[in-house]
Each structure stands twice: as structure tokens, then as C-alpha cells.
Amino acid sequence: MSDTENGKTSWWRRLSSGLKRTSSQIGTALTDLISKRKLDRAMLEEIEDVLLRADLGTEVAARIAAAVGEGRYDKMIAASDVKEIVAAEVEKVLAPVARPLTIDTAHKPFVVLVVGVNGSGKTTTIGKLSARFAAEGRSVMMAAGDTFRAAAIEQLKVWGDRTNTPVIAGAQGSDSAGLAFNALTAAKEQGRDVLLIDTAGRLQNRAELMSELEKVVRVIKKVDVSAPHAVLLVLDATVGQNALSQVEAFTKTAGVTGLVMTKLDGTARGGILVAIAEKHKLPVHFVGVGEGVDDLAPFTARDFAKAIAGTEAA
Numbered sequence: 001m002s003d004t005e006n007g008k009t010s011w012w013r014r015l016s017s018g019l020k021r022t023s024s025q026i027g028t029a030l031t032d033l034i035s036k037r038k039l040d041r042a043m044l045e046e047i048e049d050v051l052l053r054a055d056l057g058t059e060v061a062a063r064i065a066a067a068v069g070e071g072r073y074d075k076m077i078a079a080s081d082v083k084e085i086v087a088a089e090v091e092k093v094l095a096p097v098a099r100p101l102t103i104d105t106a107h108k109p110f111v112v113l114v115v116g117v118n119g120s121g122k123t124t125t126i127g128k129l130s131a132r133f134a135a136e137g138r139s140v141m142m143a144a145g146d147t148f149r150a151a152a153i154e155q156l157k158v159w160g161d162r163t164n165t166p167v168i169a170g171a172q173g174s175d176s177a178g179l180a181f182n183a184l185t186a187a188k189e190q191g192r193d194v195l196l197i198d199t200a201g202r203l204q205n206r207a208e209l210m211s212e213l214e215k216v217v218r219v220i221k222k223v224d225v226s227a228p229h230a231v232l233l234v235l236d237a238t239v240g241q242n243a244l245s246q247v248e249a250f251t252k253t254a255g256v257t258g259l260v261m262t263k264l265d266g267t268a269r270g271g272i273l274v275a276i277a278e279k280h281k282l283p284v285h286f287v288g289v290g291e292g293v294d295d296l297a298p299f300t301a302r303d304f305a306k307a308i309a310g311t312e313a314a
């Protein structure tokens with residue numbers, strides 16, 4: 001087996017075991033429902049409820065229930081058939097949003113601003129991205145835009161050492177928009193290919209913190225009016241429903257262009273990504289499946305759908 005196959009196997013194992021809570025919740029509930037009687041309207045409603053509890057969202061849950069109902073009324077059905085339908089319908093929703101993060105080399109640097117709530121995995125994702133871009137032969141710079149905490153600046157510097165990437169940092173408590181301005185100016189002068197800008201975690205309902213983020217974007221534009229070229233919202237897969245309002249608020253404030261979902265290796269509630277894809281159609285670029293530098297994988301609709309539906313053994 002080649003290294004790539006090994007890598008693929010291990011990330012699939014982590015993804016499917018991370019989503020096990022969701023897939024076994026769906027699987028167990030379906031088996032309980034289905035084994036006892038023939039399919040009728042009430043059973044379809046119960047199936048829909050199971051899917052809603054897995055965070056798939058009302059539209060997708062209704063669509064799956066309708067697909068299950070087609071031609072199967074008054075018949076005994078198998079849980080495995082329903083799971084196949086779940087996987088197929090979820091894949092249909094996710095396929096259009098599974099899009100790679102493309103670095104447009106016309107922009108030098110290509111500016112990536114990373115935003116999200118506290119602890120979602122922003123800094124770790126930036127570290128992983130810098131390793132990935134460097135491996136692609138790009139010259140990368142990172143900006144420690146989380147100026148609130150000294151530890152946040154240190155954490156990014158550790159990733160800088162680990163990935164051999166320079167980090168522009170200011171003093172703790174300094175203005176993060178000013179830091180972003182300086183970093184972009186430096187990256188431009190040095191002809192860097194990519195600038196990754198970290199930001200402090202902020203809850204989406206904290207108006208003053210959100211307007212600070214707005215200011216970061218505004219100030220970046222003073223150096224390059226086309227920047228930031230990508231605004232990545234990092235979502236923690238263990239969170240569930242709250243992710244929807246994070247998408248709405250950060251999109252409004254910072255113009256999110258794509259999503260990264262982290263912590264899919266833990267006890268994830270990844271179903272919410274399906275509801276987000278259905279509603280917002282934002283590209284999903286990567287998933288995080290661990291804390292290590294290589295634990296970032298491009299998002300693939302089929303794998304994710306199968307892991308949620310539990311149609312393939314880990």
C-alpha cells in the first residue's frame with residue numbers, strides 16, 4: 001500500500017469514527033423504527049425527526065423522507081436501504097460546496113483571513129495551511145492578528161518554527177487591524193505568495209468584537225483593495241446548531257468566502273454542515289481531523305456523506 005493510501009485510510013478512519021456519534025444515532029434510531037412494521041406516513045415522520053436530531057436541517061430531512069417514501073409505502077424496508085438514501089441525498093447537497101481553496105497567483109500576496117469563535121481551531125488551521133502551502137512551493141507569511149493574548153502570539157510563533165514560516169507579530173494588546181496592515185505591507189515588500197492572518201476568537205453576538213473584525217477587513221483594503229482574497233470561517237464540528245448563526249454573523253461582518261470544519265476526529269456533530277451547505281452554499285475547503293500538522297484534508301462530499309450515514313465500515 002502506498003503512503004497516499006495509508007494517509008487516506010487513516011483520515012477516513014478518523015473522520016468516520018469522529019462522526020460515529022451522528023451515524024450511530026441515525027443507524028440505531030432507524031433500525032428501531034423500521035424493523036417492527038411496514039412503512040407508513042407516521043414512520044416517515046419519525047425518520048424525518050431522526051434526521052433533524054442529527055442537525056441535517058428541515059429541507060434536507062424532508063427531502064430524504066420523501067425519497068424513502070417513494071414506492072415503499074406498505075412495505076417492510078431495511079435500515080441499510082434508508083442509510084444508502086441518506087448518504088446519496090447528503091452527497092447531493094455537499095457535492096456543489098466541496099471546492100478546493102484556490103490560490104490566485106495574480107495576487108501577491110494572496111491574503112487569507114481566518115475568523116471564527118473562540119477555540120474553533122483557527123490558529124491550528126493556519127499552521128496546517130502554512131505547511132500545506134509551503135509544501136506546494138509557495139512562500140508563506142503568517143500574521144499574529146490575535147493580539148489579545150500573549151499565548152496566542154506564542155502559539156502562532158511555534159507553528160512558524162514548525163513550518164519554517166516567518167510570523168509578523170506585535171505587542172500583546174496592540175491594535176489587530178494595525179498588525180494586519182503591517183503584515184500585509186511586509187508580505188508585499190517581500191513578494192510573498194500567501195499571507196495567512198490569524199484573528200482572535202470572538203462570539204458572533206458580541207457587536208464590539210465583530211466591528212473590530214470589520215475594521216481589520218477595512219484596513220487590509222487600504223494596502224490592497226482586492227484583499228482579503230479568501231475569508232475562512234473555522235467551525236468546530238462538536239458545536240452543532242450554533243454553527244448556523246456563526247456562518248450568518250461572520251458572513252455579514254467579514255464576507256466569509258469559505259469554510260473549514262475542525263475536530264471531525266473527536267465526537268463531532270457534523271450534520272450541521274449539511275444544513276449550512278443547503279442554506280448558504282458556501283464552499284467547504286478543508287476538514288480538520290486532528291491536532292497535527294498533517295491533519296487537514298480537502299473536503300470530499302462522498303466521504304463525508306458516507307461517514308454521516310454510516311454506510312461504510314471504518
Ligand SMILES: Nc1nc2c(ncn2[C@@H]2O[C@H](COP(=O)(O)OP(=O)(O)OP(=O)(O)O)[C@@H](O)[C@H]2O)c(=O)[nH]1
Nearest residue numbers: 118119120121122123124201262263288289290291
Ligand atoms: N482533535 C482536534 N483538535 C483540534 C483540531 N483543530 C484544532 N484542535 C485543537 O483545538 C484547540 C483550539 O485550537 P486553536 O487553533 O487554538 O483554536 P483558535 O480558534 O485559534 O482558538 P482562539 O484563538 O482561542 O479563539 C487546540 O487544542 C487544538 O489543538 C482538529 O481538527 N482536531
Ligand SMILES: [Mg+2]
Nearest residue numbers: 122123146152
Ligand atoms: Mg487562536
